[in-house]
Amino acid sequence: MPxxxxxxxxxxxxxxxxxxxxxxxxxxxxxxxxxxxGKKFTVQGxxxxxxxxxxxxxxxxxxREDWLDAAKKKFGPTAGVAEMIVCLARAHGVKAFRIADDxxxxxxxxxxxxxxxxxxxxxxxxPEREVKSDQEAxxxxxxxxxxxxxxxxxxxxxxxxxxxxxxLVHQGQLLTSERLRFLIDVAIKEQGGEARDTIVxxxxxxxxxxxxxxxxxxxxxxxxxxxxxxxxxxxxYGDMTRTYLKGRPxxxxxxxxxxxxxxxxxxxxxxxxxxxxxxVHQGVVDFxxxxxYETKRDANGATGFIHGxxxxxxxxxxxxxxxxxxxxxxxxxxxxxxVEPGLxxxxxxxxxxxxxxxxTATGAKLLSRHPYNWEIR
Amino acid sequence: MPxxxxxxxxxxxxxxxxxxxxxxxxxxxxxxxxxxxGKKFTVQGxxxxxxxxxxxxxxxxxxREDWLDAAKKKFGPTAGVAEMIVCLARAHGVKAFRIADDxxxxxxxxxxxxxxxxxxxxxxxxPEREVKSDQEAxxxxxxxxxxxxxxxxxxxxxxxxxxxxxxLVHQGQLLTSERLRFLIDVAIKEQGGEARDTIVxxxxxxxxxxxxxxxxxxxxxxxxxxxxxxxxxxxxYGDMTRTYLKGRPxxxxxxxxxxxxxxxxxxxxxxxxxxxxxxVHQGVVDFxxxxxYETKRDANGATGFIHGxxxxxxxxxxxxxxxxxxxxxxxxxxxxxxVEPGLxxxxxxxxxxxxxxxxTATGAKLLSRHPYNWEIR
Numbered sequence: 001m002p003x004x005x006x007x008x009x010x011x012x013x014x015x016x017x018x019x020x021x022x023x024x025x026x027x028x029x030x031x032x033x034x035x036x037x038g039k040k041f042t043v044q045g046x047x048x049x050x051x052x053x054x055x056x057x058x059x060x061x062x063x064r065e066d067w068l069d070a071a072k073k074k075f076g077p078t079a080g081v082a083e084m085i086v087c088l089a090r091a092h093g094v095k096a097f098r099i100a101d102d103x104x105x106x107x108x109x110x111x112x113x114x115x116x117x118x119x120x121x122x123x124x125x126x127p128e129r130e131v132k133s134d135q136e137a138x139x140x141x142x143x144x145x146x147x148x149x150x151x152x153x154x155x156x157x158x159x160x161x162x163x164x165x166x167x168l169v170h171q172g173q174l175l176t177s178e179r180l181r182f183l184i185d186v187a188i189k190e191q192g193g194e195a196r197d198t199i200v201x202x203x204x205x206x207x208x209x210x211x212x213x214x215x216x217x218x219x220x221x222x223x224x225x226x227x228x229x230x231x232x233x234x235x236x237y238g239d240m241t242r243t244y245l246k247g248r249p250x251x252x253x254x255x256x257x258x259x260x261x262x263x264x265x266x267x268x269x270x271x272x273x274x275x276x277x278x279x280v281h282q283g284v285v286d287f288x289x290x291x292x293y294e295t296k297r298d299a300n301g302a303t304g305f306i307h308g309x310x311x312x313x314x315x316x317x318x319x320x321x322x323x324x325x326x327x328x329x330x331x332x333x334x335x336x337x338x339v340e341p342g343l344x345x346x347x348x349x350x351x352x353x354x355x356x357x358x359x360t361a362t363g364a365k366l367l368s369r370h371p372y373n374w375e376i377r
Numbered sequence: 378m379p380x381x382x383x384x385x386x387x388x389x390x391x392x393x394x395x396x397x398x399x400x401x402x403x404x405x406x407x408x409x410x411x412x413x414x415g416k417k418f419t420v421q422g423x424x425x426x427x428x429x430x431x432x433x434x435x436x437x438x439x440x441r442e443d444w445l446d447a448a449k450k451k452f453g454p455t456a457g458v459a460e461m462i463v464c465l466a467r468a469h470g471v472k473a474f475r476i477a478d479d480x481x482x483x484x485x486x487x488x489x490x491x492x493x494x495x496x497x498x499x500x501x502x503x504p505e506r507e508v509k510s511d512q513e514a515x516x517x518x519x520x521x522x523x524x525x526x527x528x529x530x531x532x533x534x535x536x537x538x539x540x541x542x543x544x545l546v547h548q549g550q551l552l553t554s555e556r557l558r559f560l561i562d563v564a565i566k567e568q569g570g571e572a573r574d575t576i577v578x579x580x581x582x583x584x585x586x587x588x589x590x591x592x593x594x595x596x597x598x599x600x601x602x603x604x605x606x607x608x609x610x611x612x613x614y615g616d617m618t619r620t621y622l623k624g625r626p627x628x629x630x631x632x633x634x635x636x637x638x639x640x641x642x643x644x645x646x647x648x649x650x651x652x653x654x655x656x657v658h659q660g661v662v663d664f665x666x667x668x669x670y671e672t673k674r675d676a677n678g679a680t681g682f683i684h685g686x687x688x689x690x691x692x693x694x695x696x697x698x699x700x701x702x703x704x705x706x707x708x709x710x711x712x713x714x715x716v717e718p719g720l721x722x723x724x725x726x727x728x729x730x731x732x733x734x735x736x737t738a739t740g741a742k743l744l745s746r747h748p749y750n751w752e753i754r
Binding site for chain 2: 015026027028029046047048049050051053063065099101102103104105106107108109118120122182185186189190194196197207208209210211297301302306307317318
């Protein structure tokens with residue numbers, strides 16, 4: 001197999017986890033990075049130059065001002081990023097680059113017109129991103145530890161809260177999704193994490209799995225907490241979900257919660273390198289059906305098990321590569337995936353359990369740990 | 378002038394403020410959105426369908442499952458997003474779309490091969506994003522009010538802190554950049570904002586303008602606080618900078634702080650619709666030079682005034698359109714820009730002041746308000 005072409009990137013690290021993976025430094029405006037002769041190059045303006053030189057994984061940091069000047073000398077005064085990249089490629093002996101599928105289309109057209117050969121990665125730009133090193137797995141564990149900090153905070157508050165009619169009262173205040181989210185996110189921040197869009201959704205709100213939740217939390221209703229904080233020091237994410245109920249569960253709630261938990265345990269047992277993630281997902285679909293939990297879709301949305309079983313996790317909350325869903329995806333040794341079955345029925349509410357595992361040759365290694373006690377009196 | 382082609386987007390709202398502007402709903406995985414016959418369409422999977430239908434600005438929400446099925450019927454079982462878009466275009470009578478310059482290159486190539494005509498926006502996909510309505514200006518004011526909450530928090534802490542040798546002590550703890558950032562960000566979160574990467578950089582750390590700052594804050598040194606929170610309810614950003622010093626300033630620090638303040642005031646006086654932002658920026662460059670503050674660049678970075686004077690602000694921290702920098706940019710009536718000159722000299726430290734203005738026919742309307750008291754005893 002011929003060795004792959006060196007990569008070319010033009011994006012920022014808020015948008016692109018690939019760029020963060022490549023350079024290991026955060027830069028919030030688009031910039032050029034590329035490989036040549038086995039080394040990592042980047043081009044930075046004076047505003048970022050010093051910081052990137054000091055703290056990044058780039059082997060060589062070039063000056064944008066200098067290289068734009070060079071491009072203008074060669075191509076005339078209107079030369080921009082495209083012409084600069086062509087100059088850089090020539091100077092570093094690169095005739096063709098591989099690019100991400102979501103590379104800027106206008107830049108692609110300009111570079112192609114200028115005669116630079118570009119090949120799509122046609123999948124992951126850095127396939128090695130799928131397989132997590134021990135160090136990366138440790139960072140993801142840190143992310144999940146931060147999720148666990150969030151759950152512990154929430155449990156303490158739900159335990160302390162008093163039921164007053166159809167509301168919960170905590171420290172004299174009505175307990176809302178917003179308030180609980182705030183206290184969870186602050187606890188995580190204090191421990192070195194950044195939680196954004198934490199889901200605290202009770203009752204029927206949880207039936208839209210991406211609804212963040214708002215307004216008063218109700219007693220005797222299922223409450224889904226999905227916490228996916230970024231471990232600030234490393235940039236890696238945790239992603240875990242727990243379901244709670246403050247008060248007295250009904251038997252139908254109990255059964256649903258137990259069934260979703262069984263589904264998660266079953267899915268984890270089915271994971272090992274070489275297995276197709278689609279089969280793991282289908283196993284969950286079949287299990288729910290066999291337990292009498294139907295999935296239906298109509299003009300107003302869907303009920304039942306209405307999302308995939310799991311996705312990759314790493315420098316992005318939804319990392320590319322191995323996953324557990326409707327599309328075929330052979331699980332790779334070392335890949336990290338979430339396992340998060342859920343059931344959603346308006347009237348009954350939603351339930352989701354989510355843990356994180358690393359795929360091994362013989363099974364799945366748990367990278368997340370937090371109890372599953374969901375009933376809070 | 379012929380009316381512009383309807384837009385086509387395939388991205389997510391974390392990555393693309395254009396998508397957020399178009400649909401006014403947050404969706405964190407890529408999805409299709411387009412215009413046809415003056416209406417806004419989107420295609421959503423069952424996971425997002427209900428929420429998007431209820432809360433977005435899209436006129437029509439279509440089912441991804443249904444339209445992928447349609448694409449497979451027409452193009453065969455491997456049909457994906459590209460084939461689905463072609464089906465959607467045909468069904469809605471659209472022969473050509475305009476796309477953002479950073480549209481996915483691989484999707485661009487596929488769609489073009491399938492015969493769909495795509496034209497680059499060649500600049501902003503939604504030029505109207507540059508001109509902020511009264512409602513949008515109010516949201517940006519809210520963002521800046523959140524920045525001001527952060528400054529007030531920091532001032533209170535710096536005032537309460539005691540100087541102990543070369544350190545600051547607050548509530549018995551060493552006051553660090555990390556601690557102050559945490560307390561600022563929490564105060565902002567409590568008020569409905571999301572602050573990320575808040576800059577709290579003292580001494581020479583501030584000489585890298587994008588360095589966030591770390592470790593103990595020192596007395597008698599300049600401390601730059603750059604706070605750019607997102608107003609969570611609207612998605613709009615604030616962006617303000619204040620410089621502080623706890624202890625006794627030296628005369629060189631006093632003079633630098635006063636000079637940067639004068640530069641900001643001068644730049645704001647020079648702003649009105651029709652003026653070239655490059656001229657405003659050049660005015661700041663010239664002013665600093667006339668005051669004896671040289672800008673220099675060498676292999677290790679740059680010192681002096683090493684960044685642009687200001688950028689657009691809105692649904693992104695760096696909004697496209699009108700700006701104050703080295704590139705020509707005619708300021709549009711209604712545009713919102715930051716005004717943020719700064720000086721950076723290792724040994725002396727960094728100073729930056731930043732306010733936000735909306736361009737009017739006759740001048741600049743301030744959208745940010747917070748005092749400029751920087752000496753804290």
